[in-house]
Amino acid sequence: MPVQIEVQHLSFTAWETKENLLQDVSLSVHQGERIGLVGASGSGKTTLTYFLAGVQRMALAGKTEGRIFYNGISADDFFENPEPDFRVGMALQNPDSQIFSATVYEEIGYGLPEDALFDKKLNAALEQVGLxxxxxxxxxxxxLGQKQRVVIASFLVHEPDFFILDEPTNSLDAPATDALFEVLDHLKSTILIIEHDVERLCDWAQRMVEMEAGKIVAEGSPERWLQETRRLPKLYRIGAALARPEHRESIFVRPSKLLHFSPECSRENNFQTQSTAQKPESEPLLRLETVHCGYKKDQPVLSDISFSVRKNERLAILGHNACGKTTLLKHLAGILQPISGDIFLNNRKMNHEPPEKRFGQVGFVFQNPDYQLFETTVERECGFCLRTQSASESEISEKTAFWLKRFGLASLNTRSPLSLSFGEKRRLTLASVLVSGAELIALDEPTTALDEENISILKKLLLDLSESSGKTLIFATHDVDFALDVATRILVIGNGGLLADFPVDEISNEDFHAMQISLPFSSRLAINSGFLDYPVGSQKILTALNQNQS
Incomplete structure (x- = not known):
């Protein structure tokens, strides 16, 4: 395949921080290639794609060295006189940052010639993304997941020759993610995807490129990359621990093949977990009674919702895109008021109390971090809740330093929150809510934009908050593995109501199948290999395997 884009010794230093975001990066992109770009948060992935898309001058400020060629033409010449037969498209990580129109129809049709094929192209793109x-x-x-699909559809109608997608599955459920990759499989475009779901990416990509500290540190086919990377995905760490020594080299295959291969297990099925059931006599912290949720009185999103959450519980809310998970959380936080029914917090009816009445009692982390960032520095953002509670300067300084360090943001304390990467913004919003000491913490898609390492840190942090500090957690998520590792209980919503309510250690494969929720790769591998009989999170599996080894 001919080389379509050539990057030669590209380096970039940000003026604000003097940080070397890219260091001597060289990369060849061949026509029709499928590339997976991976690496830890802040490793330079998005910065590199800004240059590949030619938008770096609008998105970045700093010193650039090196050259980029498009079909043999230098970037400066190419963008001054772009080739009509070579189009570059980039779906950004945050869909709100590139949507300009009022309706789905207008947004997808924006810039499309209004000829005889206009409606045909637009309708085809809508069907491809399920909208x-x-x-x-x-x-x-x-x-937010539907907005991501709108952005992707708006590029599909233009059929770019080179299509970049930055974390396209961030807010998508499993069926929507499967559908997206199926659509991408049928495109003639050259495609590069940044994705923290490395296991899924390994199933799709022809070539993996890994970045670390602004450099490309490993690349090759998924099979080759898995043997070279220093950041082996959890699925393969589990596979290596499960397999007999003579079979361990055989696990470095694509995930779908690994699941069918199911390395012969070298361990007995002796997985045990402590019961997560709550004591029935403990007092409910939160109670909903026949609540109808929505934005218009005559159009409820959810109807007849009744459940209670006891102190120290960790409740995961699962469900497909647009089923009402975020709507429910906003009602719990007081951002929205119920159409009918009652919400009680510590036995006090909260129906018509403004959100500020719950300040210090309920903390809410939005799905899109840009919705709750408004201070001038990272440090001030983290300490905002404490200042509204009239905390002393010494307390504010001590607590913000503690939480910024826990989330790996201490070195960024003087930066503007808006200058951070999406993943860094996500960690900052988590820190700025946790610093308040709220009794009940509601999190909307808390793993969005986090890499595997930071998700693992978040799991441990939330478990510690619950078990050591007595916090009650309610979180909506598409990350079933995260739910299985963190939750004590899982609620499933859909079809306008509550579909199921399970203690996490009583859920079976059949329950997930009945709810049309896909099991994570790690659980499927451990079940297929005989180590498990029921779904368990990857962190619990790895902990059990490590204990068996010792």
Whole structure:
């Protein structure tokens, strides 16, 4: 395949921080290639794709060295006189940052010639991303996952020759993610995807490129990359621990093949977990009684919702895109008021109390971190809640330093929050809510934009908050593995109501199948190999395997 884009010794230093975001990067992209770009948060992935898309001058400020060629033409010449037959498209990590129109129809059709094929192209793109029923819907009415699909569809109608997608599955459920990769498989475009779901990416990509500290440190086919990387995905760490020594080299295959291969297990099925069931006599902290949730009185999103959450419980809310997970959390935080029914916090009815009445009692982390960042520095953002509680300067300084360090943000304390990467913003919003000491913490898609290492840190942190500090956690997530590792209980919502309510250690494979929720790769591998009989999170599996080894 001919070389379509050539990057030669590209380096970039940010003026604000003097940080070397890219260091001597060289990369060849061949026509029609499928590339997976991976690496820890802040490793330079998005910065590199800004240069590949030619938008670095709008997105970045700093010193650049090196050259980029498009079909043999230097970047400066190419973008001054772009080739009509070579189009570059980039779906950004945050869909809100590149949506300009009022409706789905207008956004997807933006810039498309209004010829005889206009409606045909637009309708085809809508069908490809599963939004045909929302053709004329207002953008403001969409979930973040639906907005991501709108952005992707707006590029599909233009059929770019080189298509970059930055964390496209961040807010997508498993069926929508499967559908997206199926669509991408049928495109003729050259495609590069940044993705923290490395296991899924290994199943799709022809070539993996790994970055670390602004450098490319490993690349090759997924099979080759898995043997070279220093950041082996959890699925393969589990596979290596499960397999007999003579079979361990055989695990470095694509995930779908590994699941069918199911390395012969060298361990007995002796997985045990402590019961996570709560004592029935403990007092409910939160209680919902026949609550109808929504934005319009005559159009409830969820109806007849009744459940209670006891102190120290960790409740995961699962469900497909746009089923009402975020809507429910906003009602718990007081951002929205119920259409009917009652919400009680510590036995006090909260229906018509403004959100500020719950300040210090309920902390809420939005799905999109940009919705709750407004201070001038990272340090001030983290300490905002404490200042509203009239904490002393010494307390504010001590607590913000503690939480910024725990989330790996201490070195960024003087930066503007808006200058951070999406993953760094996510960690900052988590820190700025946890610093408040709220009794109940609600988190909307807390793993969005976090890499595997930071998800592992978040799991341990939330477990510690619950078990050592007595916090009650409620989180909506598409990350089933995260739910299985952290939650004591799982709620499933869909079809406008509550579908299921399970203690996490009583859920079976059949329950997940009935709810049309896919099991994570790690659970499937451990079950297929005979180590498990029921779904368990990857961190629990690895802990059990390490204990068996010792």
């Amino acid at each position: 045909e029923k929302l053709k004329h819907a207002p953008i403001r009415s969409l979930s």
